[in-house]
Amino acid sequence: MSKLIQRIERLGKDTPAPLGFGAATRRKPAPTMVLIASTADANAAAKLQDVSVDGVLYTAENSKGADLAKASSNLKDIPWGIRVASPTADQVRDLVEAGCDFVSLTGLTASLGALQNDELGKFLVVPADMKEEHAHSLEVLPVDAATFADTIALPLNLEGLMKLAAVRGEIGCPFLIPVDGILTAWELECLRDIGVEGIIVDLASTDVEGVTALAKAILELPRRRSRNEPSSPSLPRVTAQTQAGEADDDDDDDYEDGDDDSA
Numbered sequence: 001m002s003k004l005i006q007r008i009e010r011l012g013k014d015t016p017a018p019l020g021f022g023a024a025t026r027r028k029p030a031p032t033m034v035l036i037a038s039t040a041d042a043n044a045a046a047k048l049q050d051v052s053v054d055g056v057l058y059t060a061e062n063s064k065g066a067d068l069a070k071a072s073s074n075l076k077d078i079p080w081g082i083r084v085a086s087p088t089a090d091q092v093r094d095l096v097e098a099g100c101d102f103v104s105l106t107g108l109t110a111s112l113g114a115l116q117n118d119e120l121g122k123f124l125v126v127p128a129d130m131k132e133e134h135a136h137s138l139e140v141l142p143v144d145a146a147t148f149a150d151t152i153a154l155p156l157n158l159e160g161l162m163k164l165a166a167v168r169g170e171i172g173c174p175f176l177i178p179v180d181g182i183l184t185a186w187e188l189e190c191l192r193d194i195g196v197e198g199i200i201v202d203l204a205s206t207d208v209e210g211v212t213a214l215a216k217a218i219l220e221l222p223r224r225r226s227r228n229e230p231s232s233p234s235l236p237r238v239t240a241q242t243q244a245g246e247a248d249d250d251d252d253d254d255y256e257d258g259d260d261d262s263a
Helices: 003-009 042-048 065-071 089-098 132-140 158-170 185-193 208-219 240-262
Strands: 034-039 055-058 080-084 102-105 121-126 145-148 175-180 198-202
Touching: 003 034, 034 042, 034 175, 034 208, 042 055, 042 065, 042 208, 065 080, 065 089, 121 132, 132 158, 158 175, 158 185, 185 208, 198 208
Parallel strands: 034 055, 034 198, 055 080, 080 102, 102 121, 121 145, 145 175, 175 198
Antiparallel strands: none
């Protein structure tokens, strides 16, 4: 199974504490978003060998698997993938043999036979104007996640967040977005809270220091608050209907008392 997809599936899930009577070790909270660096220049990936990214996406569709494998040799255990419009079964096989972990599909003409490989993660690039019925179908298609086609300009405003939330709400699989620039911790938290599972940054517009800062901000995101979780303790409210009901009960009691007296 794709390493990147595994990381996405583990988002927000802490690993169980080790058993035993030894000294308890302090565990870091599980990240709640993934960070992917994209680049059209395969040689630029060498800059990321000491950066905590979850994946590298090569965007030059004419790149060969062997060349990308060589460019990724210094990335250690960071999975890498390639953007491609319509891969063939032979192309997918060659990519997997070269160490490719995932593909980002920019078209819908790829044959189902080419997507049969379970070792490869499949990301489908989706437009903002995608039909509602098509968005709902993604969770039953042989794709693992969706990537937004539009690059999000920063700073992010309320209208932009609302539009993203509307798109995200129609998609039933993990959703990643490309951004142009460095998100603040608050912007990251807002995106995470509407259901965005990952951020894609382009190394052509974001330097290594920026990617490092973004990775640190993601790791330090606060725990996601449940919608049903109250922000502060509150006393139960007494409604007018309840008060009226209690008054009726009191009247009934008085009436019964009166009957007893007359008897």
